[in-house]
Amino acid sequence: MSVAPTLDYEKRFLPRGARFLAGVDEVGRGALAGPVSVGIAVVDLQNMQLLADVRDSKLLKAADRERLDPLVRAWSVASAVGHASAREIDELGIMGALRAAGNRAWFEILGAGITPDVVLLDGSHNWLSPAVQPSLFDEVIADPGCDAPVHTLVKADMQCLSVAAASVLAKVERDQHMQQLHLEYPDFGWDVNKGYGTALHREAIRTRGPSPYHRVSWNLLTE
Template sequence: MSEAPTLDYEHRFRSSGARLLAGIDEVGRGALAGPVSVGIAVIDLYQQKLLADVRDSKLLKVADRERLVPLVKGWSVASAVGHASANEIDALGIIAALRLAGTRAWLAVLAAGVTPDVVLLDGSHNWLSPETQPSLFDDGPVEPGCDAPVHTLVKADMQCLSVAAASILAKVERDGMMRELHTQFPAFGWDENKGYGTAAHKNALRAAGPTPYHRVSWQLLAD
């Protein structure tokens, strides 16, 4: 198994006066079908202990990820997963859809009575901070989202325990959604490929065309 992530990087934020840190990661960004999902795991920088066996979700077996979900939820000060649908991705674009999914997760954390002081986001680009974006409906812009300082770190899911924990929550919840959708459209193999562009998935697309859960604004059959 890979080297275990720690809280060493997160603890650097104590010097700025932060106490509650939200580790955030996304899954499903590169899929052809299904939602993009964003997980949040909030930790107390002065209280949290290490949590055994947690790794970036991509490095764990299915059974291990699912076993860890209740442990991560119990370990976190607060946690949530937000989603943006394929239709929302088509309407808004992937970056705005990531922001929308992240905003939904962020608002769920706030609704639980927890307000993080700082965010640690996996990657090199801050797609989470609010921007004015069109609503899918006729009621104006989407609700304001994360207003805490956002810090990005490439491969944070590999080295930072809070972000690895968030990746597990997002991955397990999204995978469960794709398994449910597989029962409606079994030809696409979403129970296995989770909406990503495998050869079998693309062959099914050529034969049957897209479903309502495909991101039709994308070049679905591009190599």
Template sequence: MTGKAPTLRYERSFLAEGHRFLAGCDEVGRGALAGPVTVGLVVIDLASAKGLRGVRDSKLLRAPEREALVPRIQRWAAAYGVGHATAAEIDAVGLMAALRFAGNRAWAEATREVRPDAVILDGNHNWLAPVPQGSLFDDVETLEVSCDAPVHTRIKADLQCLSVAAASVLAKVERDRLMVGFAQEYPGYGWEINKGYATASHRAAIDGLGPSSEHRRTWRLGSAVAEPGMPAVESGG
């Protein structure tokens, strides 16, 4: 385990604004070639929340460490949720809209228990509850429950904010489990190891086997030179 431990310092600053329940939110799978994009959301009670030893951004932890933290995070949180958007949805609506779908599915799950007063979202772009833009999403999906709390974006929140780091762990563990299951259904791509990310061996497997139904078909998948207009692939998460 490396890196300075995240704290509740930033979260507790929301007490001055009269907030009690605060959600940390983070995504994983953004840069993968296959599988869903997954969003975790962890709600804490600012009136009683304590620190939680061992939690870091999921990328800084080994798989056994993440797995061991899941039940501890679930007991620690006032509420939590994990949501997914499939590869087919990413192809249909684009990555940002798919992140919104996944995030609001996590929101719907968490708010069965507690409704957060505000959300801290890792990064600098509010894909969770963007300013309404007419019918941009209307023809794609109508979400029964959508985040209507104020969203505060914060760069490197997964490294600094304990609730966001905890959300990243829940999302990472659940997505990894999905990819291990998909690996049994679609053998040969190495998803039990690469979890759908753009490793050289994964690209080579796509060259040989072709894409599966869990691949993001609108992305550059194999090892061939990208065609004009094909989306770039991000790393991490």
């Protein structure tokens, strides 16, 4: 098994005055169908405890992710998963859809009475913070959303327990969603491929055409 993620990196924010840290990760970004999903797992930096067996969701078997999901939810101070649909991905682009999904999860965290002091986001690009755009009156306005400081870290899901935990939550919930969509459109094999571009999935698109849950703005037939 891979090296277990720790809370060592998260501890760096404690001397800076942070208490609640939100680990954030996404799943479904590269799929051809279904939503993109963003998980958040909040840890209390003043009362941190490790959680055994948690890894980046891609390194875990489905049965292990499903076993760990309720444990992660119990371990977290607060947790949530937000989704953005294939239609939203087509309309907003993948970055806009990630922001929408992430902020849906963010507001669920706030609704639980927890306001994170800092966000630890997997990757090198901050897609979570509000998009700042000029208004019709040339004033700079920000879309409502996550207003906490966001710290990005490449491969955070491999080394940071809060982010790995968030990835498990997002993966389990998205997989369950794709299982439900498979019942509606079984020809695409979403119970197995979860909307990703396998050869059989692409062949089904080629012969049957896209479903309402496909990202039609994408090139669905070419790898």
